[in-house]
Amino acid sequence: MNSQPVLKVENLRTHFKLSKPHPFAEAPIVYALDGVSFEIKRGKTFGLVGESGCGKSTTALSVLRLVEPTSGSVKLKGTDICQLTRKELRHSRRFMQIIFQDPYSSMNPRTTAGEIIRSPLKILKIGTPQEQNDRVEELIKLVGLRPEQRNLYPHQFSGGQRQRICVARALAPNPDFIVCDEPVSALDVAIQAQILNLLMRLQREFSLTYLFISHDMAVIQHVCDHIAVMYLGKIVEKTNRRSLFLNVKHPYTKALLSAVPTTDIKTKRSSAPLKGDVPSPMNPPSGCRFHTRCHLAEACCFEEDPRLREILPDHWVACHLA
Ligand SMILES: Nc1ncnc2c1ncn2[C@@H]1O[C@H](COP(=O)(O)OP(=O)(O)OP(=O)(O)O)[C@@H](O)[C@H]1O
Ligand code: SF4
Ligand SMILES: [Mg+2]
Numbered sequence: 470m471n472s473q474p475v476l477k478v479e480n481l482r483t484h485f486k487l488s489k490p491h492p493f494a495e496a497p498i499v500y501a502l503d504g505v506s507f508e509i510k511r512g513k514t515f516g517l518v519g520e521s522g523c524g525k526s527t528t529a530l531s532v533l534r535l536v537e538p539t540s541g542s543v544k545l546k547g548t549d550i551c552q553l554t555r556k557e558l559r560h561s562r563r564f565m566q567i568i569f570q571d572p573y574s575s576m577n578p579r580t581t582a583g584e585i586i587r588s589p590l591k592i593l594k595i596g597t598p599q600e601q602n603d604r605v606e607e608l609i610k611l612v613g614l615r616p617e618q619r620n621l622y623p624h625q626f627s628g629g630q631r632q633r634i635c636v637a638r639a640l641a642p643n644p645d646f647i648v649c650d651e652p653v654s655a656l657d658v659a660i661q662a663q664i665l666n667l668l669m670r671l672q673r674e675f676s677l678t679y680l681f682i683s684h685d686m687a688v689i690q691h692v693c694d695h696i697a698v699m700y701l702g703k704i705v706e707k708t709n710r711r712s713l714f715l716n717v718k719h720p721y722t723k724a725l726l727s728a729v730p731t732t733d734i735k736t737k738r739s740s741a742p743l744k745g746d747v748p749s750p751m752n753p754p755s756g757c758r759f760h761t762r763c764h765l766a767e768a769c770c771f772e773e774d775p776r777l778r779e780i781l782p783d784h785w786v787a788c789h790l791a
Contacts, residue, residue: 474508475678481541483531501527503702514679516693524702525682566639570651572631583619608637629660686729701758708784718786
C-alpha cells in the first residue's frame with residue numbers, strides 16, 4: 470500500500486472576521502482554527518475530537534475549501550488545494566467528499582433518493598445519463614438499501630437509512646478522501662454501530678481515506694487509526710490510537726477520556742473533570758489556551774504557548790509539563 474499521505478495539512482489557519490459593532494470599532498476576529506498540521510495515509514482514518522466549538526467543523530470545511538482558509542496549505546495527493554483556481558478546485562472536488570451530521574438537512578426533501586445520490590455526478594459532469602443511472606443502482610446496493618427505494622423521498626426513510634443515502638452520495642464520484650463530520654451523532658446508539666461498520670467496510674473495499682470528526686471518544690476509539698485532540702482551534706495531542714489510550718499525556722485529553730466508560734482506572738485517577746466552558750475563540754486565553762481550566766497550570770502556562778512536541782515516538786503533546 471502506498472505510504473504517501475493522501476492528505477497533508479500544514480499550519481492551517483481560518484479566522485472569521487465579524488461585522489463591526491459600530492463604524493469606528495475594529496472588526497472582531499474569531500480564531501476558529503489557529504495553526505493545525507496533520508497528515509493521513511491512504512486507507513486510514515484520522516480522528517479529530519474535542520468539545521463543541523473547538524474548531525472541528527471549521528477544520529473539515531477549510532480542508533475541503535468550503536470555507537476559505539486564512540493561511541496554510543492543504544495538499545490532496547500532492548496538490549495544494551488552497552492554491553487552485555475555482556475551475557481547478559471544481560475538478561478536484563470529485564476526489565474529496567463530505568458526510569454531514571444531519572442527513573435530513575443536507576438533502577433536498579423534494580428529491581428522490583436516486584436523484585440525491587446522482588447529484589454529484591450531474592454537478593461534476595461524470596458519465597452519461599445511463600452510466601449515472603447504473604452507478605446509482607450500484608451505490609444503493611453497496612450501502613445496504615433496496616433497489617426500489619431509489620424512488621422514495623427523504624422523509625420516507627429512517628435516520629440511519631438517510632445517512633446511508635448520504636454515504637452513497639459521497640461515494641458516487643469515486644473519491645479518495647471523505648470527511649465524515651459527526652456522521653453518527655444524530656443517530657440512536659444501535660444505528661450508530663451499523664453506520665460505522667458500513668463506513669469501515671467501504672473503507673476496506675475502496676481504500677478510502679477518512680477525516681473523521683466526533684466529540685465522542687468511544688466512537689473515535691472504535692474507528693480511528695490516528696487521533697488529534699483539539700482545543701480552541703489548536704491540536705493539543707496527536708498520536709496513534711494505541712498510544713493515545715495507553716499513554717495519554719495532555720490534561721485536556723485525560724479529562725475527555727475520563728468520561729469514557731471503557732477507560733482504565735489509571736487515566737481516571739490522573740485526570741480532573743472538566744470545569745467551566747470553552748473560552749471564546751474571539752479572545753483566547755494567553756499562553757496555554759487550556760490554562761483557565763487546567764488543574765495543573767503553573768506560572769509559565771499563563772505566558773508561554775506550549776509547542777506541539779514529540780515526547781514519545783509518534784506521540785505529540787502541547788503541554789509544558791508533559
Ligand atoms: N462562519 C463563521 N463565522 C464566524 N464564526 C464561526 C463561523 N463558523 C464557525 N465559527 C466559530 O468558530 C468556532 C469553531 O466552530 P466549529 O463549528 O468549527 O466547532 P466544532 O468543533 O465543529 O463544534 P461542534 O462540536 O459544536 O460542531 C466556534 O466558536 C464558532 O462559533
Ligand atoms: S501547558 Fe500548563 S495549562 Fe496547559 S495543559 Fe499543560 S499544565 Fe495545563
Ligand atoms: Mg462541528
